[in-house]
Amino acid sequence: MSLVQVEDLSVRYGARTALSRVSLRIEPSEIVTIVGPNGSGKTSLLRAIIGAIKPFQGRVVQASSLKIGYVPQKLHIDETLPITVSRFLKLTGGVTAADIDYALTQAGVPALEKAQLSQLSGGQFQRVLLARALIAKPDLLLLDEATQGLDQRGSASFYQQIETVRRNTGCAVLMISHELHVVMSASDRVICLNGHICCEGTPAVVASAPEYRELFGTGTGGALALYRHEHDHSHQHGDHPHDHNGTAN
């Protein structure tokens, strides 16, 4: 049984279509990464899965009693709100000191309970958000550009932590990322999104897919300039055949 099943999902904001007829499934214990340019509907997809936006068409089916841990893109804590890490983690309710210990250790920031949230470094903050997502022992972890604002080393170690978490807890992970090469090595499956699903498969398959290359270039330095980034391409019917404008190869 899939943890989450997205069926023929379309999302609209007024007249603008953010997502059009997206279908996908998340299976237990797999790491799935969504890549796509800005405005490709990645965040809309995640928000539809947690129920923060209503689908215009189609539906999202969650497995019964599915527990979701969500790590938001960024969380701005107002300077006027005093809160310690441990109080923040307790907000979910029914949390013991042992739970907090466990979650902080899993997230790679043990013994941070007493720190004020507003005093944490960017990397620590993201890990505390990860700890909060882990504290309810979720079956599915959702991460929305969780490493924004971290340097490359910081985000690489953050994603290593995600792999460790999956290994230790067996939870599935669905994440959005810009940092393709960093994320890809950790993913079982990559979905390339641009309003619709362009292509999907193992990291190697997606990285060599023409649809992916058209959106992102080859990523192998130098060759990037050869590709014209034409993001408003259209697919004629369903997945194939593709009708991409401005093909470069």
Added chain:
Amino acid sequence: MLDDFMIRAALAGIGVAVAAAPLGCFVVWRRMAYFGDATAHAAILGVALSLAFSMSIFIGTLVVALLMALTVSVLSGRGYAMDTLLGVLAHSALAFGLVAVSFISGVRIDLMAYLFGDILAVSRGDLVMIWGGAALVVALISWRWSALLTSTMNEDLAHASGIDPKREQLVLTLALAITVAFAIKVVGVLLIAAMLIIPAAAARPLSKTPEGMAFVAGIIGALSVVIGLRAAYVFDTPAGPSIVCVAALTFLTLSVIKGFRSLV
């Protein structure tokens, strides 16, 4: 004991401070200061309507404050920047209220009492109303505390934990309307927002947790009431504004101390 008007005034003021503390913290954290203003200013329209239809002022202001707060919630995020929208609504509600009051003939109304409060004229019945309202607001906020905090921090985080941020916003809106309705008698429509924001802001440097901040805000609010009333008695100044002055001076003092500490 309740025969003494100063005792009744102090009890009324403390009642308002107790309810305003946790609510005021959320107003500060969510940057809703203007929202509180708009709701309070609209209450003068409620006063006019209550007098016109000779119903209880508490009910009249409660209904109008609630309508105002709901209007703002619905209109927010629809084209205008929030501060513009609230600026328009707050001041037009006040203006319409003042005009409406002038239409009421027959009754001689002391407008100042509604604008700045009339804490020294608080009756035993008023006390029951104020403490009942305060208990209701504190109960409401304590009940939703964690959900309110989560949706204040991040709406998507709330959604993912099965909390509806819109519903929590509604809880705050309701609490705000109730507070406005019972606080008019004490500080008046112009200074209600001050009782919400100033003690909470003053409590910030002394607090490490959200609960701590609400608690300290309550203490600061209650002390401001007691000291402000005493000052009003000694210097023969208006009571409501004196209370707000004490709260403001407390805020100033604590901020300066904090500033010095961070320098050293």
